[in-house]
Amino acid sequence: MNDMELENMRQQLGTLKKKLNEQEIVNDHLMRRSMRNEVNTITRRYYIIMAIGLFMIPYGYWCFVKLCGLSLFFWIVTSIFMLVCAGATYYTNHKISDPNLMNHNLVEARKKVASAKKFEANWLFFGIPAVILWMSWFLYETYQLHGGTFSNGLFWGSCIGGIIGAICGLSIHFKTQHQYQDIIDQIEDLTKGE
Amino acid sequence: MGKDSKNRTTMTTLERQFAQTVAEHKSTIYTVCYMFSQDADEVNDLFQEVLVNLWKGFESFEHRSDIKTWIYRVALNTCISLDRKKKRRSAEVRLTMDINLFEDRDEDTRQVDMLHKRISRLQPFDRAIVLLWLENLSYEEIGQIVGISTKNVSVRLYRIREQLKQMSND
Numbered sequence: 001m002n003d004m005e006l007e008n009m010r011q012q013l014g015t016l017k018k019k020l021n022e023q024e025i026v027n028d029h030l031m032r033r034s035m036r037n038e039v040n041t042i043t044r045r046y047y048i049i050m051a052i053g054l055f056m057i058p059y060g061y062w063c064f065v066k067l068c069g070l071s072l073f074f075w076i077v078t079s080i081f082m083l084v085c086a087g088a089t090y091y092t093n094h095k096i097s098d099p100n101l102m103n104h105n106l107v108e109a110r111k112k113v114a115s116a117k118k119f120e121a122n123w124l125f126f127g128i129p130a131v132i133l134w135m136s137w138f139l140y141e142t143y144q145l146h147g148g149t150f151s152n153g154l155f156w157g158s159c160i161g162g163i164i165g166a167i168c169g170l171s172i173h174f175k176t177q178h179q180y181q182d183i184i185d186q187i188e189d190l191t192k193g194e
Numbered sequence: 195m196g197k198d199s200k201n202r203t204t205m206t207t208l209e210r211q212f213a214q215t216v217a218e219h220k221s222t223i224y225t226v227c228y229m230f231s232q233d234a235d236e237v238n239d240l241f242q243e244v245l246v247n248l249w250k251g252f253e254s255f256e257h258r259s260d261i262k263t264w265i266y267r268v269a270l271n272t273c274i275s276l277d278r279k280k281k282r283r284s285a286e287v288r289l290t291m292d293i294n295l296f297e298d299r300d301e302d303t304r305q306v307d308m309l310h311k312r313i314s315r316l317q318p319f320d321r322a323i324v325l326l327w328l329e330n331l332s333y334e335e336i337g338q339i340v341g342i343s344t345k346n347v348s349v350r351l352y353r354i355r356e357q358l359k360q361m362s363n364d
Contacts, residue, residue: 005362012309013328015302016228016295020221 046093053086110187117180230273270322
């Protein structure tokens, strides 16, 4: 075999590589599976939030009314707030919980994910003031209960609990928003040029 | 939940890195598969199988060797062993390329087909060596990929060249 033949074979291999480099890999399935994993993570998180919200209704009665002696009205309003939170979470979850969401039209899927993201972002405008009001009311009730003074244990316990709750809540919120954005970016990558 | 969520995030990042690596080396992977196939279905099956094997080893690949060397090793091992077993299987994630080198009729494909016909007549192991040789890899690199000594590569290449020369004369 002479050098010319070898060079010829190398050229043929180069031609093959050039042809292949011009091709795109149809990697749609891998991307879809990755997106489905992220959606499943968010959905699972939502189910836990809903379960905690509903559990807070009977637990709140025992804790606020029976244990701390707060008013029944406070518990009713707290329960309504919990139901609203669980309902809002259910509503958001409903938008993205279709198991075939990522198998359908990706433009439609993007719309649903973007809508869920927007709804959750807007929820903070209601959630944060509502929690501040609830916390103030809770402190006011405990203040009244102890004859116009703050019980040290209850006050500091509530403050620390409130701060930890706020940090956890905001961290979950931003994580979920980030995951939504991730899914949207991936859909945009897939639908680019369509 | 935190740990699970963290693992899932890591998985996603890994999947993206994998997709990027495959995209960068797709022509290398496809070339190996093409040289070990006889028709379009077989090349797609092999491509699929190589990707599955690359994915299985991707997480544990710690960049101790060059990624291209690793890809070659996995691709060639997969193609050689599948060629021996003549076994096909379907995989969960279906990835392929929208090209049919066995049916296209343009001049470039004709040239590629000539190379394919020539290499196909060699034994699978020799096919692997000649492919790496055509890629201008050193004897040492070829030896590392196929798992034989540099001297052995040199001896085999001499025989392969003789075989190719014989084919040209036929």
